[in-house]
Amino acid sequence: MLRGTRNPGRTFSARLRRALDLGFLSLTLVVALGILALLSAFIIVLFRAADLSIVHYGLALLGESTWAPGVNKLGLLPFIIGTLLTSAIALVIAIPFSLGIAVSLSELAPRWIAEPLGYIVELLAAVPSVVFGLWGIFVLIPFMRTTIDPLLESWNNGADRLFHASIPLFTGPISGSGVLTASIVLAIMIIPTISAISREALRAVPETQREAALGLGATRWETTRMSVLSYARIGIVGAIILGLGRAVGETMAVTLVIGNSDFIPTSLFSQGQTIASLIANEFLSNASSPLAASAFLYAALVLLLITLLINIGARLLVYRLVKRTGGGAIE
Numbered sequence: 579m580l581r582g583t584r585n586p587g588r589t590f591s592a593r594l595r596r597a598l599d600l601g602f603l604s605l606t607l608v609v610a611l612g613i614l615a616l617l618s619a620f621i622i623v624l625f626r627a628a629d630l631s632i633v634h635y636g637l638a639l640l641g642e643s644t645w646a647p648g649v650n651k652l653g654l655l656p657f658i659i660g661t662l663l664t665s666a667i668a669l670v671i672a673i674p675f676s677l678g679i680a681v682s683l684s685e686l687a688p689r690w691i692a693e694p695l696g697y698i699v700e701l702l703a704a705v706p707s708v709v710f711g712l713w714g715i716f717v718l719i720p721f722m723r724t725t726i727d728p729l730l731e732s733w734n735n736g737a738d739r740l741f742h743a744s745i746p747l748f749t750g751p752i753s754g755s756g757v758l759t760a761s762i763v764l765a766i767m768i769i770p771t772i773s774a775i776s777r778e779a780l781r782a783v784p785e786t787q788r789e790a791a792l793g794l795g796a797t798r799w800e801t802t803r804m805s806v807l808s809y810a811r812i813g814i815v816g817a818i819i820l821g822l823g824r825a826v827g828e829t830m831a832v833t834l835v836i837g838n839s840d841f842i843p844t845s846l847f848s849q850g851q852t853i854a855s856l857i858a859n860e861f862l863s864n865a866s867s868p869l870a871a872s873a874f875l876y877a878a879l880v881l882l883l884i885t886l887l888i889n890i891g892a893r894l895l896v897y898r899l900v901k902r903t904g905g906g907a908i909e
Contacts, residue, residue, distance in 0.1 A: 625879060627875040628872050628873075628876035629872070630868055630872035631875070631876040632872075640655065640880065641653070642654070642655060643655045643842055645840040645856075647860070647864040647867070647873070652870070656841055656850065656851065657853045657856045658853065658880065658884075660757065661854070661884065662884075663850075664760045667758070667764075668767075668825045669818065669822055669825065671765035672764075672766075673818060675765075676768075676769050676772035676773040676818075676821070677814070680772075680773045680776035680777040683695055683773075685802050685806060696774075699774055700774045701770075702769075703771050703774060707830045710763055711763070714759065714760075715835060718763065718835065719754035720754060722754045722755075723754030727752040730748045731748055734748035734749065747845050747846045748845065749845050749847070752847055753837065753847070755835050755836060756836065756837050756843070757843045757850050758847065760831075760835050760836040760852075761846075763832070763835050764825045764828055767828065768821035768822075768825050769821075771817070771821045775813065775817035776814045776817045779813025779817065780806055780807075783805075783810050787806065787809055791805040811899065812899050812900060815892070815895060815899065816892070819895075826885055827881065827885060828854065829854040829855060832855050836849065837850060837851075838859055840856075853884075857874055861874045
């Protein structure tokens with residue numbers, strides 16, 4: 579073939595590949611924009627449905643502590659506090675166990691036992707929440723009522739208590755159900771999620787990181803702490819935020835064990851309620867008036883905005899980590 583002549587088959591093939599690339603790019607862009615449009619639709623629909631209570635109460639609904647739909651005296655403060663408190667305590671409980679499981683399965687345990695245990699941990703994440711709730715009713719609540727709560731109360735009132743001062747969080751009547759019980763159930767539910775994702779983040783660390791630390795004389799623990807965990811911390815932060823997102827929005831398990839009290843919890847023994855459990859418990863029975871129904875949708879909008887703020891904060895945190903570490907490298 580003479581120089582300068584074109585091969586029609588090769589030209590057609592190049593055009594086809596460019597067209598396919600453009601089509602794939604357009605499809606992924608449509609999907610991404612579709613997710614954004616769906617989220618915007620959720621917010622708009624909830625905002626329009628809650629418009630009556632927003633106009634009537636405004637932001638004051640977020641600061642009121644009385645919930646009485648029968649007389650149209652409504653406040654979401656107890657449920658916002660219940661949501662944030664149970665999620666925060668669950669995270670405090672779950673993080674050490676989750677990281678311990680992830681480190682053990684990825685760094686310490688032999689392969690023949692790490693792989694089966696890893697599959698079991700991942701399967702636990704698929705257990706329905708109602709199963710955790712029923713387990714909480716029949717197993718955890720009696721155990722908390724007869725063992726854990728009295729032990730914490732006696733320790734709090736004893737002479738050997740920390741700093742020789744009573745802790746208000748461990749006071750009040752003991753029923754077994756309450757904020758602490760709900761937090762433990764949430765922690766058990768999010769441990770599989772955090773540990774599974776953290777394990778994958780640790781396994782993605784290049785082997786050269788470990789070899790370099792060991793070659794410099796670091797022990798196994800020092801290698802794991804300084805090389806592996808530091809390198810994988812962005813993935814670990816993402817895993818923790820995913821677990822927090824599930825804890826904030828969990829409904830059925832919390833509804834079954836938290837006690838469903840419409841008051842601000844004064845201790846970890848107190849019964850309370852989250853925004854999700856409030857909607858699940860009372861929407862059908864107490865939404866007879868338009869204002870009350872609108873208030874429930876206002877609560878759903880607040881829950882959605884809390885979840886969005888958590889995810890935005892997590893995204894900013896991950897961005898700062900990536901910027902500081904150059905995409906995962908140790909400082």
